[in-house]
Amino acid sequence: MGPGRLSTPRAWIASFGEITAFSARVMGEVVGLGVFRFFGEALRQAGILILSSTLVIWGLIFIIGLQCGIEGAYFNRAAGTPAYAGVFTAWCDLRELVPYAFGYMMAAKVGTGIVAEIGSMRISDEIDALEVMGISSMTFLCATRLLAAWLVLPFMYLAGIGAGFFASYLAVVQQIGEVSSGGFLQVFWMFQNPPDLLFSVIKAMAMATAIVLVGCYYGYTAGGGPVGVGTATAKSMVVNIVLVHLIGMLGTQVFWGANPRAPIGG
Amino acid sequence: MAAQDEQRREDGRAADDGAAVRFVDVHKSFGRNHILRGLDLAIPDGRISMILGPSGTGKSVCIKHMVGLLYPDRGDVLVHGRSVPAMRDDELFEMRKKFGVLFQDGALFGSMDLYDNVAFPLRQHTDKGEDEIEDIVMRRLREVGLEGSRDKMPNELSGGMRKRAGFARALVLDPDIVLFDEPDSGLDPVRTALLCELIEEVHAENGGAYVVITHDIMSARRIAEYIAVLWRGKIVESGPAAELFDSGNEFVRQFLAGASSGPLGME
Numbered sequence: 001m002g003p004g005r006l007s008t009p010r011a012w013i014a015s016f017g018e019i020t021a022f023s024a025r026v027m028g029e030v031v032g033l034g035v036f037r038f039f040g041e042a043l044r045q046a047g048i049l050i051l052s053s054t055l056v057i058w059g060l061i062f063i064i065g066l067q068c069g070i071e072g073a074y075f076n077r078a079a080g081t082p083a084y085a086g087v088f089t090a091w092c093d094l095r096e097l098v099p100y101a102f103g104y105m106m107a108a109k110v111g112t113g114i115v116a117e118i119g120s121m122r123i124s125d126e127i128d129a130l131e132v133m134g135i136s137s138m139t140f141l142c143a144t145r146l147l148a149a150w151l152v153l154p155f156m157y158l159a160g161i162g163a164g165f166f167a168s169y170l171a172v173v174q175q176i177g178e179v180s181s182g183g184f185l186q187v188f189w190m191f192q193n194p195p196d197l198l199f200s201v202i203k204a205m206a207m208a209t210a211i212v213l214v215g216c217y218y219g220y221t222a223g224g225g226p227v228g229v230g231t232a233t234a235k236s237m238v239v240n241i242v243l244v245h246l247i248g249m250l251g252t253q254v255f256w257g258a259n260p261r262a263p264i265g266g
Numbered sequence: 267m268a269a270q271d272e273q274r275r276e277d278g279r280a281a282d283d284g285a286a287v288r289f290v291d292v293h294k295s296f297g298r299n300h301i302l303r304g305l306d307l308a309i310p311d312g313r314i315s316m317i318l319g320p321s322g323t324g325k326s327v328c329i330k331h332m333v334g335l336l337y338p339d340r341g342d343v344l345v346h347g348r349s350v351p352a353m354r355d356d357e358l359f360e361m362r363k364k365f366g367v368l369f370q371d372g373a374l375f376g377s378m379d380l381y382d383n384v385a386f387p388l389r390q391h392t393d394k395g396e397d398e399i400e401d402i403v404m405r406r407l408r409e410v411g412l413e414g415s416r417d418k419m420p421n422e423l424s425g426g427m428r429k430r431a432g433f434a435r436a437l438v439l440d441p442d443i444v445l446f447d448e449p450d451s452g453l454d455p456v457r458t459a460l461l462c463e464l465i466e467e468v469h470a471e472n473g474g475a476y477v478v479i480t481h482d483i484m485s486a487r488r489i490a491e492y493i494a495v496l497w498r499g500k501i502v503e504s505g506p507a508a509e510l511f512d513s514g515n516e517f518v519r520q521f522l523a524g525a526s527s528g529p530l531g532m533e
Binding site: 120121126128131133136 | 330355369370374387391
């Protein structure tokens with residue numbers, strides 16, 4: 001294998017190392033409380049996140065909840081067990097598709113928005129302006145966004161799960177209607193419990209953290225004018241979609257791989 | 267590395283001769299491009315200095331070295347006798363409070379209106395109340411003729427207004443050193459003249475070291491008290507403005523006369 005063929009994987013590894021080092025610095029500013037010098041900015045970013053992204057995230061999760069419900073109802077009808085549609089929908093919603101839908105919309109709306117905003121600031125010298133004012137631009141721009149995400153997103157996600165559950169209920173009970181409301185809900189709640197909810201939140205928050213950090217990295221390191229910002233935005237989307245699936249897969253494996261946590265048998 | 271930094275501090279103390287900023291044999295490359303090739307320059311305190319030179323000779327790179335946005339590959343940069351590359355992050359952020367920088371396009375924060383842009387450094391670095399901040403901000407905005415535009419967003423301002431707004435923001439912390447990165451770029455000759463007048467007036471009122479990076483000879487004739495001419499990464503000649511305009515150096519004469527014949531060609 002010649003050096004030319006190795007250059008691409010080498011570049012990927014180098015990028016991965018740079019993103020990791022950058023993320024460690026940003027997380028260090030949040031965990032080390034350095035970000036609280038700019039708590040007002042973090043609150044401003046939290047407000048922007050709530051106002052600009054909540055409805056679109058809940059909307060996508062609602063649609064995914066409908067899908068889980070429809071698929072669950074038809075699958076269980078085909079298996080001759082329509083009363084057990086709640087098994088499929090409980091797992092589909094909480095464990096898999098709600099975290100994925102949340103991750104997709106976070107990457108598309110929040111991640112790309114961060115790249116575009118910080119990247120534009122980079123090419124118009126605004127980041128240099130912050131630095132020469134004696135303000136750590138990484139803390140002000142990146143750590144505040146991460147703190148804002150951590151403050152807002154757990155609650156947004158929990159409400160999103162509610163939207164997904166409601167949509168599944170509508171699809172199974174009201175639209176297809178082969179199981180009663182009580183029958184569906186009994187099975188639906190039987191196949192999930194609080195630790196599952198916690199695992200789902202951890203999965204989604206890991207995705208959100210990765211998306212915010214990747215967005216900050218590509219924005220902060222953008223160069224080459226508006227075209228460079230566009231390229232960085234596209235790259236961040238690719239990296240984030242891959243990360244969302246990696247985190248989703250690993251989360252399922254870690255949380256439910258060894259123990260499916262199903263009330264079946266012993 | 268620590269020994270090198272200590273040596274830089276020692277050298278800095280020795281070189282603290284009243285220069286606001288001093289470059290000592292500074293080399294800087296980007297890939298294969300050698301931008302600065304042994305730059306030696308002392309920016310005098312209390313005067314308006316100009317760094318003149320053709321496009322692409324490293325004038326903006328000089329500014330970035332002064333405020334620690336770039337570090338030299340070799341050599342040293344001293345601000346009031348202290349080595350910038352040897353500073354720790356917290357020292358660097360503290361040192362930067364001495365500076366006000368006017369970037370080419372103003373570099374105003376797009377998410378804030380004009381008032382908040384100018385108030386931003388005061389809110390971040392002082393304990394002043396909003397009333398006092400408003401007094402200072404409005405005084406600076408009046409100074410640059412923008413008191414009527416306080417609620418406008420940066421994208422609602424013309425290029426000249428953005429520069430003046432950036433100037434107001436650069437001045438708001440009463441910096442010891444103010445850097446102007448091509449303040450005349452994109453401005454018509456009349457507005458360039460007005461901006462030069464403004465720089466001169468504000469300097470007369472506030473004092474400090476003003477460093478203007480430009481390739482506009484008219485601006486240099488209007489306001490420069492001290493001139494350094496940069497070419498191919500080195501200072502060709504520096505000194506009081508009157509001396510430079512009478513220079514015998516072939517390149518300096520060509521550049522300051524804007525003549526087409528001489529050592530500087532299209533390459």
